[in-house]
Amino acid sequence: MDGAATPALELRGIDMHYGYVRALDGIDIAVHSGEVVGLLGDNGAGKSSLLKVMSGAHRPTGGTILLHGEPTVFDSPGRSTRAGVQMVYQDLALVDAQDIATNLSLGREILRKGPLGRLGFVDRKAQRRRAAAELDGLGVRTAAVTRPVEMLSGGQRQVVALARAATRVTGDRDGVLLLDEPTAALGYEQTRQVRALIRRMAEQGVACVLVTHDLPLAAGVCDRIVVLNRGRKVADVATSETDNDQLVGWITGARASMYGES
Structure with a gap:
């Protein structure tokens, strides 16, 4: 991943208000093609927003919001999907009665x-x-593509959901994959x-944003970690330059923000 390259997805000064509640306060975040960025924070920190x-x-x-350096407006999930941004939700949105091939298609x-x-x-x-062929290309080894999703284990279902998203974000221009608590x-x-x-999807050029409470997962799979606390970004650091204690401190608020905010 070339740090000097234009980010695949970049957000600048993002605010989000729900009435008098400020869920996001001036958030700057970027993810490059081939990079996995972990998005951490306690409940209510602003990750879901x-x-x-x-x-x-x-x-x-x-x-x-900038996509590959170009300002854009995402006013619906359909528009972001057509632009190459795929979201994998916790409920996976799979059709249980259909087989793997049908779900991928x-x-x-x-x-x-x-x-x-x-x-x-x-x-x-x-x-x-x-x-x-698509599963082979991703290096995925799961059940036969003719097997109904309802017969799969939880891990196999998650892999199918990730693979389905991956097939939609790899192409002429590398896309962005958003993962909400995938494990x-x-x-x-x-x-x-x-x-x-x-990691395989990142190696193929996909930009990944991973929301997780699993700190060992974040440490093992992410290139960089962003921490939110009460709607503000308090840390943005290479995974190799931080540790579990620092991350917990930023998440809980026991450690001061990297940006000098109170």
């Missing part, structure tokens, strides 16, 4: 050729071939698989 701004779910009260189905295609019939064999309720081995997949 910031993710909603990045994903287009909420329009900020003030500030500027949602919104970009392959239609059959000829009259049946014009009537909307899906070419399931072609979708399965593409799904298998919540997962065991050690499942967490290890998700961690490895996040």
